[in-house]
């Protein structure tokens with residue numbers, strides 16, 4: 001007997017003696033209360049107690065014996081050479097994984113960056129090209145027009161045929177040369193709309209044109225129905241203009257006209273539903289969600305693309321005439337669309353300016369003095385909207401006085417910046433956007449930029465914002481990778497120490 005002692009395992013005390021020995025192993029015999037075991041003891045020391053410590057019965061294969069538990073500390077311990085190899089495999093896999101993550105991140109950001117850039121490029125190209133070119137379709141006679149309109153609208157509601165409907169008489173009465181093709185828009189029956197609006201109870205808002213209702217169609221489609229107020233002086237005319245224009249204008253930054261209803265003495269326009277309501281509501285209603293700087297910049301860009309389509313894409317060009325934050329509607333992802341173009345909204349705001357189209361606070365002073373409305377008058381109104389985005393001050397609350405004061409110094413806009421944006425945006429970008437808006441508000445129309453120039457200038461700011469976001473995200477990824485590398489080398493050196 002070379003060695004005789006007692007060993008403890010899980011509270012049990014065993015008597016031991018060396019059973020036999022070979023080059024690097026010793027076999028022990030263990031017994032306790034009549035239980036006899038033959039165990040294998042390796043020559044490696046236990047990490048905790050510095051003593052030998054593996055056991056198993058001899059019915060198992062030697063390889064399994066090597067993976068047995070330490071007799072003393074009961075920790076799992078493996079052959080040192082195997083452990084070393086295993087560690088190398090773990091480190092190799094970890095390094096491979098880290099490299100894989102790095103390469104995947106670089107590819108991901110590359111693709112993300114490329115897509116963002118090409119999207120922006122596409123936006124700028126798109127805004128200069130009409131999605132659907134507007135044709136005048138040979139507007140010779142009213143009969144020609146009626147025929148063209150009748151063939152181009154789809155009729156919904158079984159009881160309404162073009163021949164027998166009272167609509168036809170209204171239509172014939174109003175359809176003069178001013179109508180072009182109302183291509184592809186649908187005609188709804190009064191009953192359909194009444195049902196979809198739960199008997200006109202789902203009010204979304206009230207404009208000078210009339211009330212606007214939310215309509216849920218049997219298909220589940222959600223629409224906005226603008227009902228022309230019966231006492232409106234301009235109603236019939238606006239209605240014709242709207243259908244005539246909107247039926248042919250399609251752009252992703254315009255609120256599309258999807259249909260109309262002329263039935264039972266009612267005139268209605270049916271638009272795509274804009275779930276986030278108007279920009280004005282978001283800027284001036286504290287209960288609405290705060291618009292971030294990134295969102296405001298995107299909204300400015302969306303508006304400029306919408307107007308760019310009207311001014312430079314449409315043939316003949318369309319002047320909005322009533323650009324204002326209440327006419328900018330937001331979809332579910334806070335992307336903006338220009339609404340109400342073609343509605344020649346007349347607002348009598350004092351006896352001298354009676355008859356002017358537009359809304360007080362947004363009207364180009366040149367138009368007031370000359371009574372001539374040009375695309376540059378829309379540019380002026382857009383300048384006001386941009387300052388609304390920057391300041392969240394309504395034009396009826398002396399916005400222009402603040403703007404004129406701010407215009408006296410290059411950083412004057414800092415003073416009138418919306419308080420909710422302070423510290424939440426890049427002030428250089430704000431100043432650049434304010435500079436564009438100042439140009440739009442130039443006293444002389446010829447000094448104001450075209451909408452194409454405005455779009456390009458806003459796009460540049462957006463591009464810089466994206467560059468900043470990109471480099472911030474890139475350095476975040478790099479520092480994450482560096483952290484991982486530090487952690488890996490710490491793990492490797494700990495293993496080497498063992």
Ligand SMILES: Nc1ncnc2c1ncn2[C@@H]1O[C@H](COP(=O)(O)OP(=O)(O)OP(=O)(O)O)[C@@H](O)[C@H]1O
Pocket residue numbers: 204205206207208209210211212224226255271272273274275277278322326327329339340345
């Ligand atoms: N397509 C739509 N989707 C969702 N809500 C809409 C839609 N169109 C209008 N609204 C809601 O109805 C309200 C009234 O719209 P409307 O365009 O008739 O008037 P306005 O633009 O606010 O004012 P005005 O008629 O004086 O220009 C809007 O403020 C908006 O909240």
